[in-house]
Amino acid sequence: MILASPQARPALTDLDALPFDFASVRAALADGADPVALALEAHRRAAAVAGDSVFTALVPEGTVRARAEEAAARARAGDALPLLGLTFAVKDNIHVAGMTTTSNCPVLALDPGAGSPLIGVLERAGAVLIGKNTMDQFATGLNGTRSPEPLCRNAVNPAYIPGGSSSGSAVAVARDVVSFSLGSDTGGSGRVPAACNGVVGLKPTLGLVSTQGLVYNSRFLDCVPVFTKRVADAAEILRAIAGFDPVDPWSRRDADAIDLTSTPPDAGARIAVPRRDQLRFFGDAAAEAAHDANLGTLRALGFDLVEIDFATFEEAGRLVFQSALVAERLVDYGEVFANRPEGVHPAVRASIEPGLAYSARDAFEAIYRMRELARAAEIALAGFAALVTPTVPTIFTIDELLAEPMARNTVMGTYTYYVNPMNLCAASVPGARRADGLPSAISVVGLAAADGRIIGLAERFEKRLTEAG
Incomplete structure (x- = not known):
């Protein structure tokens, strides 16, 4: 494991x-420090964890060197490169030109041609791509075990699940392999692995960031989240990649106008929290105690929890997974299911195959209900600065998850599944350390286009915890 204290300043x-x-x-x-040396060090770290299933593929070292040298030369020539020296990785359902996209299902093996436009945006700002991250196959799962062996493991305690489906994206940041990463989020895949590994997962408003070049789980629900160590870092990357994309039919036309400036609510602002009798931790006393401590931190900041x-x-x-919406997964993955079923993980097959039984009427009814519930969220959260919940109710060991792969995967989405169907934005931010040493996290959730306020509240929470030691 590659870990170091952020306070320690090593020799160059x-x-x-x-x-x-x-x-x-x-x-x-x-x-x-030489930005080329920094990029090559990130590549060395990525190669060093090759046996830990953090990556599905690495950018060749020579290419990493060439891109870093090009960025360094541009910086010397006076170009403004705000991300110079930073390295990143992307989930293996995001297309990268010249690299195969597998969604961690080798029989899929797509040649994307052009890559996601987000890659170019980040590279033009000076960042260097290191590789593609492992994931729950087809981005279907919230635990990280729905993938070929060897399994990706939790960065804090390898006996535990890393969370999914963006497992490698979170672990690569938590283990200091890269500075940031991009994933995908349908029902919590940008927040659950962040919580399990003690990093930040910033999930934007739907349509704020282009999903062009993404192998979709759901065109209605998918978005591209950012993983970093600090909230401000995630916000910086979000500001770099956000914006209207005329080629992406799911892009918001007002994306460029959404204010992403960190804007914390004033002390005394009202924050919604679930009723105490509705909070579930599935017998995990350490998770419950940590969440109580996290709520205490919010109260100490002067917020009124309601x-x-x-x-x-x-x-x-x-x-997300218990309605006709699941049938949409078959749009992008149906051919593999029909013609190469042997390459599909059994738990993924069990999650998606029920989609075959739904009718078109069922699908329309689910879409209608989704719109109704999005409006219900607007009404329920009116007058609140945010909704705050745990990000995950517990963290299972890998053995526990594999013993009950379906039910326990659903447990992991207890506090994340609802966000995208209700058209909300969210940030998972690390909270108090649990008594057993595992991380805790809260989800700060806001209405669509409230990303700046969510970022600001998450930053205030993070700062208070840092100051408290």
């Missing part, structure tokens, strides 16, 4: 000890 000749959070990388650059009925949000969450 000791890049293997450098933390890759944004502040540490930029401090090293200010001290004279309990609301969570039942409508739970109903919205059930739409």
Whole structure:
């Protein structure tokens, strides 16, 4: 495991000890570190974890060197490269030109031709792509075990699940292999693995970031989240990649006008929380105690926590995998299911095959209900700065998850499934350390286009925890 304290400033000749959070990388650059050496160090770290299933594929070392040299030359020539020295990875359902897209199902093996436009945006800003991250196959799962062996493991304790489906994207950041990563999020895949590995997962408003070049789970629900060590770092990347994309039919026309400036609510602002009798931790006393501590931190910041009925949000969450919406998965993956079923993970097949039984009428009814529940969220959250829940109710060991792969995967989405069907934005931010040493996290959730306020509240929470030690 590659870990280091963000406070430790290593000698420039000791890049293997450098933390890759944004502040540490930029401090090293200010001290004279070579951005090419930083990119090659990230590639070395990625190669070193090759046996841990954090990546499905790496960009060749020579290509990494060439791209880093090009960025460094542009910076010397006076170009503004705000992401110079930073390295990143992307989930293996995001197309990268010249690399095969597998969605962690080798028999899929798509040649994308052109890559996602997000890659170009980040590279033009000076960041260097290192590789593609492992994931629950077809982005179907919230645990990280629905993939070929060897399994990706939790960065804090390898006996535990890394969360999914963007498992490798979160672990690559948590283990200091890259500075940031991009994933995909349908029902929590950008927040659950962030929570399980103690990093930030920022899930934007639907349509704020282009999904062009993404192998979809759901065109209605998919978005591209950002994983980083700090909230401000995730917000910086979101500001870089957000914006209207005329080629993407799901892109919001007002994407460029959405304010992504960190705007924390004032002390005394009302924050919605689920009624206490509706909070579920599935017997995990350490998770419950950590969440109580996290709520205490919000109260110490001066916020007024108000309990609301969570039942409508739970109903919205059930739409993701317990309605005709699941049939949409067959649009992108149906050919593999029909013609190469041997390459599909059994748990993924069990999750998606029920889609074959739904009628077109069922699908329309599910879409109608989704719109009704999105309006219900607007009404329920009116007058609140945010809704705050745990991000995950518990963290299972890998053995526990494999013993009950379907039911326990559903448990992981208890507090995340509802967000996209209700057209909400969210950030998962690390909270108090649990008594057993595992991370906890809260989800700060807001209405569509409230990303700046969600970022600001998450930053205030993060700062208070940092100050408290």
